[in-house]
Amino acid sequence: MKPYVLLVEDEEALATLLEYNFQKEGFETSIAIDGEDALLQAEERTPDLIMLDWMLPKLSGVEVCRRLRRRKSTAKTPIIMLSARGDETDRVTGLDYGADDYMVKPFSMTELFARTRALLRRVSPTLLQDIIKLGDIEVDTKALRVKRADNAIHLGPTEFRLLDHLIRNPGRVFSREQLLDAVWGRDIYVEARTVDVHIGRLRKALKMPDRKDPIRTVRSAGYAFEAVND
Amino acid sequence: MKPYVLLVEDEEALATLLEYNFQKEGFETSIAIDGEDALLQAEERTPDLIMLDWMLPKLSGVEVCRRLRRRKSTAKTPIIMLSARGDETDRVTGLDYGADDYMVKPFSMTELFARTRALLRRVSPTLLQDIIKLGDIEVDTKALRVKRADNAIHLGPTEFRLLDHLIRNPGRVFSREQLLDAVWGRDIYVEARTVDVHIGRLRKALKMPDRKDPIRTVRSAGYAFEAVND
DNA sequence: TATAATTGTAATAAAGCTGTCACAAATTCA
DNA sequence: TGAATTTGTGACAGCTTTATTACAATTATA
Numbered sequence: 001m002k003p004y005v006l007l008v009e010d011e012e013a014l015a016t017l018l019e020y021n022f023q024k025e026g027f028e029t030s031i032a033i034d035g036e037d038a039l040l041q042a043e044e045r046t047p048d049l050i051m052l053d054w055m056l057p058k059l060s061g062v063e064v065c066r067r068l069r070r071r072k073s074t075a076k077t078p079i080i081m082l083s084a085r086g087d088e089t090d091r092v093t094g095l096d097y098g099a100d101d102y103m104v105k106p107f108s109m110t111e112l113f114a115r116t117r118a119l120l121r122r123v124s125p126t127l128l129q130d131i132i133k134l135g136d137i138e139v140d141t142k143a144l145r146v147k148r149a150d151n152a153i154h155l156g157p158t159e160f161r162l163l164d165h166l167i168r169n170p171g172r173v174f175s176r177e178q179l180l181d182a183v184w185g186r187d188i189y190v191e192a193r194t195v196d197v198h199i200g201r202l203r204k205a206l207k208m209p210d211r212k213d214p215i216r217t218v219r220s221a222g223y224a225f226e227a228v229n230d
Numbered sequence: 231m232k233p234y235v236l237l238v239e240d241e242e243a244l245a246t247l248l249e250y251n252f253q254k255e256g257f258e259t260s261i262a263i264d265g266e267d268a269l270l271q272a273e274e275r276t277p278d279l280i281m282l283d284w285m286l287p288k289l290s291g292v293e294v295c296r297r298l299r300r301r302k303s304t305a306k307t308p309i310i311m312l313s314a315r316g317d318e319t320d321r322v323t324g325l326d327y328g329a330d331d332y333m334v335k336p337f338s339m340t341e342l343f344a345r346t347r348a349l350l351r352r353v354s355p356t357l358l359q360d361i362i363k364l365g366d367i368e369v370d371t372k373a374l375r376v377k378r379a380d381n382a383i384h385l386g387p388t389e390f391r392l393l394d395h396l397i398r399n400p401g402r403v404f405s406r407e408q409l410l411d412a413v414w415g416r417d418i419y420v421e422a423r424t425v426d427v428h429i430g431r432l433r434k435a436l437k438m439p440d441r442k443d444p445i446r447t448v449r450s451a452g453y454a455f456e457a458v459n460d
Numbered sequence: 461t462a463t464a465a466t467t468g469t470a471a472t473a474a475a476g477c478t479g480t481c482a483c484a485a486a487t488t489c490a
Numbered sequence: 491t492g493a494a495t496t497t498g499t500g501a502c503a504g505c506t507t508t509a510t511t512a513c514a515a516t517t518a519t520a
Binding site for chain 2: 465466467468469470475476477
């Protein structure tokens, strides 16, 4: 659904400012106040983007960056480093250790988002796309609309998020637990079988004569979205 | 329709920044990375405005400018030159060769758009029209008037701003919080539910027999304006 | 100043969505 | 084949979200 950015910044004022602006741009956000916190949070939920301050308590930004790169889950996650110092040495060091871009404080939010967009467009374009199309199915994430073969389809919020998640990872099989985490949220407890019911509702909503079911059931594993006819 | 700006800029960061800001101002954009590319693109679709970097690979900005002026289709198209150098000589050269305005890098986006507006107002005022039309609904942002199917509709200030905001972003779903930010202002605190009431008033005011409600409710998400019959 | 228009809130009604269960159907495996 | 496991689906109660109304307070207008 929304791209998730981890903001690693110990200065509270800047962290809040970043949070506010990223949320306005449609990101989900989380703040880490030091390097250790950052590593923990990144492990718990893999971010789609990391904003990483250079100067941090406990672990330096560079060190955090190196460790993030060593982990499989975050090896390719886009990282933008923030630094008060702007000299070339720092820039080079930051980029050497695996940051994708570099901003010198103070910076304009406009420029930050221009760069963010550029970076995400390069690395994971589906995150920025408003309209995701697969086969004859179309999901418009800005307008929150779904179409199949140009027919508008009405979905409830949960079915929408479910479809959104599945269609962004076509072919991949998700267990019920994974779907609960991704669609319902980590801290919400509902029966795993509830997923079945929503999958059923989604299937029913997407059903059209002469078109095959885009959702595949993988017995004793979960569900997956399949590219479809057309 | 939206005005179309051709951004001729080889430096990627700046090009992205410009693109982002022009899009935010409601322009359609295209980027050309060198002079030849610019001439090709301008031929394919005549821009309403051209931002032209002075220093370009292959063909210089001045040369591009001269050639654009020689073509009938772009002879009068407004051109703003961008240059790193700010001395008078360049300025004169640029303007001599037919640029309409001239900005020295680095420049503020605010100033750029102030000049852009001034230029477009002078050359092609219709592009900056204050009247937004969508389907059978017409919003005159200067005169603060609204019509539907040629019937004048009276709205209170808040409903007007609400409609104005929604109609400028047709299809897009806004949460109540986003609407409060955009319509009421960031620092004003009112209940999120108040939005519902104003949406209701707006709907009532826009209601006409045999015409459907242009405002879509998206459950657990917000509201969106939809293109309508006619 | 009196009158009208506009605004935000709260209360209530209406609509829509969700999660669970029970049982049917399908699939697997011995 | 038959038992066990897994999945599909309809029903439904409870819950959440939205629409609408009324009203008091504020602001504009004559």
